[in-house]
Amino acid sequence: MKSALFRLVIRVAPEASDLAGMLLVRAGSGGAMQEELPREARVSSFGESRALLEQLGRTVVDELGELGVRAAYRVARAPRAFDSWRTAWTQSLKPVRISDATWLVPTTTPPPPGAEASQVRLEPSLSFGFGEHPTTRMAAVAVEQSCREGARRVLDFGTGSGVLTLVAVHAGATHAVGLDVDPAAIAAARRNAALNGVTRRCRYSLASLGRIRSTFDVVVANVDRATLVGSARLLAARAAPAGRLFLTGFLAEDVAEIARVYRAQGFRVTKRLFEVDFSLLELRRTRPPAERALDRVRAGKYGGRRASMG
DSSP states (O other): OOOOOEEEEEEEOGGGHHHHHHHHHHTTOSOOEEEEOSSOEEEEEEESOHHHHHHHHHHHHHHHHHTTOOOEEEEEEOOGGGHHHHHHHHHHOOOEEOSSSOEEEETTSOOOTTOGGGEEEEOOOGGGOOSOSHHHHHHHHHHHHHHHTTOOEEEEETOTTTHHHHHHHHTTOSEEEEEOSOHHHHHHHHHHHHHTTOTTTEEEEOOOGGGOOOOEEEEEEEOOHHHHHHTHHHHHHHEEEEEEEEEEEEEGGGHHHHHHHHHTTTEEEEEEEEETTEEEEEEEEOOOHHHHHHHHHHTTOBTTBOOOOO
16 A cells, blocks of 8 residues: 655745755755745655654754745645656666665665675665665765674664664674654664564664663664754763764764764764765764773873882
């Protein structure tokens, strides 16, 4: 049975329609359709997740407001006439090489030659794109490399269709948990896990981050800046002592703020990646001052003298 199709419409002045469309795509929409009227412009996007479109609408309207542009948005069930959008988008999908080792392959097309052993199969969904967004690619590469280096337990906060959990188990993770607030996302992720035969290693839940008690070798979050800031304490608590945080979904101009917030949680930035206007931060726990002092004692550098006992 075909899922419902929803339409996000952002209403702005005609002269701001290009800006609104650019911001909508940058926020994670798979595309934007512009309609010019005499007194206003309407910028639209489509999806199967009403919650995700609501989030996109709020993000774009807030960003326009910060730029001094008045705008409003509305999400409603799309008329049947727009079903052709879904069909056209699905038929246009091609496999995406998301890293040096892994391809994302839609169920509507065969894998490219030679990619059969390194593919993650995905059911096309308008709501979650298909790995084209820079933040998805950066996060996938980071998660894949960590799992190939030995990370075995992965938490994906804001999992969407489960792409990052599937990349993780494909690269060697034995247990991946995906969290999302959208029931449509959880349903899509579970279908994709079954499609790839990894349901025993992937678990998806609508549970809040605060209800998770386990710690993980990798905690990845590809969400908006406000969510990363508001969830800092809970995300930090889910990383194992030697674990890594991978944070993305925010603009390069927000790096300093994100780094400052997580520094307060006991983490340091160990790597920064940039693609287009977006950034990804890798963070690790800062060693407690007492441990660092002990290292200096052992190295004979504490106060310029070697420590002695007795």
